[in-house]
Amino acid sequence: MEGKIIVVTSGKGGVGKTTATSSIGAALALEGNRVAIVDMDIGLRNLDVVMGLENRIVFNIVDVVLGRCKVEQAAIRDRRIENLFLIPASQSDNKDVLTTAGVERVAKQLRAKFDYIIMDSPAGIERGFENSVVSADEALVICTPDVSAVRDADRVIGLLYARSLNPKLIVNRIEPARVMRGEMLSHEDVLEVLSIDLVGLVPMDEKVLISSNTGTPLVLQSDSKAGAAFRRIARRLNGEEDLPIEMPVYKTSMWQKISKTFGLKP
Amino acid sequence: MIHFENAAPVKLKGVGGGFWVTLDTSRSEELLITEMDKLFTKLRHLAVNANVVIDMGDARGHEPLFSLIKTRLIEKFEVGRVTTPPQKQSVPTQRIRQRDLSKGWNHHRSDVLMLRGRVRSGQKIDTGKHVVIFGDVNPGAEIIAGGDVVVLGRLAGKVHAGNPKNETAIVFALVFDPTSVKIGSVTAAGSEEISHTIPEFACVKDGGILVQDYMKTHPFRKMPWPEPV
Ligand SMILES: Nc1ncnc2c1ncn2[C@@H]1O[C@H](COP(=O)(O)OP(=O)(O)OP(=O)(O)O)[C@@H](O)[C@H]1O
Numbered sequence: 001m002e003g004k005i006i007v008v009t010s011g012k013g014g015v016g017k018t019t020a021t022s023s024i025g026a027a028l029a030l031e032g033n034r035v036a037i038v039d040m041d042i043g044l045r046n047l048d049v050v051m052g053l054e055n056r057i058v059f060n061i062v063d064v065v066l067g068r069c070k071v072e073q074a075a076i077r078d079r080r081i082e083n084l085f086l087i088p089a090s091q092s093d094n095k096d097v098l099t100t101a102g103v104e105r106v107a108k109q110l111r112a113k114f115d116y117i118i119m120d121s122p123a124g125i126e127r128g129f130e131n132s133v134v135s136a137d138e139a140l141v142i143c144t145p146d147v148s149a150v151r152d153a154d155r156v157i158g159l160l161y162a163r164s165l166n167p168k169l170i171v172n173r174i175e176p177a178r179v180m181r182g183e184m185l186s187h188e189d190v191l192e193v194l195s196i197d198l199v200g201l202v203p204m205d206e207k208v209l210i211s212s213n214t215g216t217p218l219v220l221q222s223d224s225k226a227g228a229a230f231r232r233i234a235r236r237l238n239g240e241e242d243l244p245i246e247m248p249v250y251k252t253s254m255w256q257k258i259s260k261t262f263g264l265k266p
Numbered sequence: 267m268i269h270f271e272n273a274a275p276v277k278l279k280g281v282g283g284g285f286w287v288t289l290d291t292s293r294s295e296e297l298l299i300t301e302m303d304k305l306f307t308k309l310r311h312l313a314v315n316a317n318v319v320i321d322m323g324d325a326r327g328h329e330p331l332f333s334l335i336k337t338r339l340i341e342k343f344e345v346g347r348v349t350t351p352p353q354k355q356s357v358p359t360q361r362i363r364q365r366d367l368s369k370g371w372n373h374h375r376s377d378v379l380m381l382r383g384r385v386r387s388g389q390k391i392d393t394g395k396h397v398v399i400f401g402d403v404n405p406g407a408e409i410i411a412g413g414d415v416v417v418l419g420r421l422a423g424k425v426h427a428g429n430p431k432n433e434t435a436i437v438f439a440l441v442f443d444p445t446s447v448k449i450g451s452v453t454a455a456g457s458e459e460i461s462h463t464i465p466e467f468a469c470v471k472d473g474g475i476l477v478q479d480y481m482k483t484h485p486f487r488k489m490p491w492p493e494p495v
């Protein structure tokens with residue numbers, strides 16, 4: 001069976017594309033799939049750092065697309081998780097070195113070798129975005145609960161639809177306490193504007209930073225709420241579509257619960 | 267002009283609260299007055315204080331005859347008011363009925379662009395027509411219409427109705443929350459206020475843009491019949 005290419009996009013930068021790509025990729029591999037994570041953020045590579053694999057890079061995705069090496073030579077095996085591979089971005093090249101035709105040719109080879117290929121795209125909607133989505137079978141849009149991220153995600157969703165992709169949404173960095181205080185948009189607010197299928201809600205979690213700084217997979221940390229959310233997202237993408245979406249919750253006192261019932265603002 | 271012998275020069279008809287007198291102005295003044303005297307003499311006290319309408323067909327040029335009759339009826343028969351037929355009503359009433367029944371919209375080519383779905387950030391709808399959208403207009407989206415803009419959903423983007431110079435255009439939304447509104451050449455920035463969940467519309471008034479509760483103040487309530495656009 002042919003593998004599936006899932007592109008992770010957002011429009012706005014810094015909302016969690018790289019975090020989501022590495023976590024969902026790792027979780028899909030833990031589910032028993034053969035997974036390749038591809039860093040399409042040419043010139044700003046960081047998936048290798050997040051995954052703790054930067055010391056092992058020999059070839060990168062640009063080398064593969066330009067025919068300087070084979071897919072197998074560029075794919076780095078993860079240190080901890082079996083069947084998880086990273087094809088890194090090149091640090092030095094400009095993103096214009098890739099062509100959509102070249103990416104599509106490599107995509108075909110990747111589909112033959114892996115069950116899932118997760119592509120981390122650069123921020124923005126230019127050439128790098130184009131190269132990332134050209135061969136995708138599915139698209140994930142990452143959005144944080146703030147007005148500018150929603151605006152950019154909306155733009156990207158329009159572009160994905162225009163390329164016959166049916167994007168699914170992940171809302172990242174949710175802070176239930178701030179949502180309750182009305183300081184932050186709720187995921188309902190985000191969904192109201194974007195109105196696409198939701199695959200997961202990921203809470204703000206300090207473990208994310210710790211995990212990327214130490215190069216240890218977030219999804220292997222049993223006490224990480226974000227890691228748990230990404231594992232459930234992976235299961236949903238892996239066929240368990242009906243797995244319920246857990247809402248990040250903020251433990252409220254009895255009194256606040258009561259006042260909420262009556263529609264009063266605490 | 268041909269006259270039939272049996273066509274009465276003066277006809278009298280009772281109408282609610284008074285009398286309607288039709289005069290054949292092609293007959294001589296004396297004949298008309300004699301005939302009228304006869305009829306009103308018969309009416310006697312019924313004529314007292316009654317409202318009398320003198321219908322001379324096309325009354326133009328017969329003003330002296332009308333005032334002569336008016337004075338005579340008031341002085342001799344003590345009628346109340348003497349008037350000519352209410353001009354404004356009779357002719358247009360007929361036309362209204364015709365138009366109301368004509369169902370002209372069966373052959374009407376619409377000036378409306380009707381769309382379904384969500385207009386997303388970065389997307390732009392630009393048309394010389396009126397625009398009706400079943401769906402929402404997101405922040406960062408833009409609608410430009412030659413006529414009205416109707417959003418059956420949340421309007422949160424940028425909107426220009428009546429492009430370029432039609433200041434009679436309106437913008438309507440079920441949830442009215444645009445970032446900016448322009449009608450014709452009048453512009454207004456979106457309000458900081460939390461949007462109400464009542465249908466509202468914007469129009470140009472006194473050189474500015476006014477947003478109002480649609481159900482209370484929409485401009486179409488006084489139209490006599492529905493018109494196709
Ligand atoms: N759920 C989360 N909780 C806490 N921190 C998070 C979470 N998700 C992402 N972060 C942090 O936010 C920052 C940006 O994340 P990340 O690099 O994944 O975003 P990105 O969309 O890939 O950015 P870029 O557009 O620059 O590639 C990182 O420091 C990451 O650790």
Ligand SMILES: [Mg+2]
Pocket residue numbers: 017018019041046120
């Ligand atoms: Mg990134």
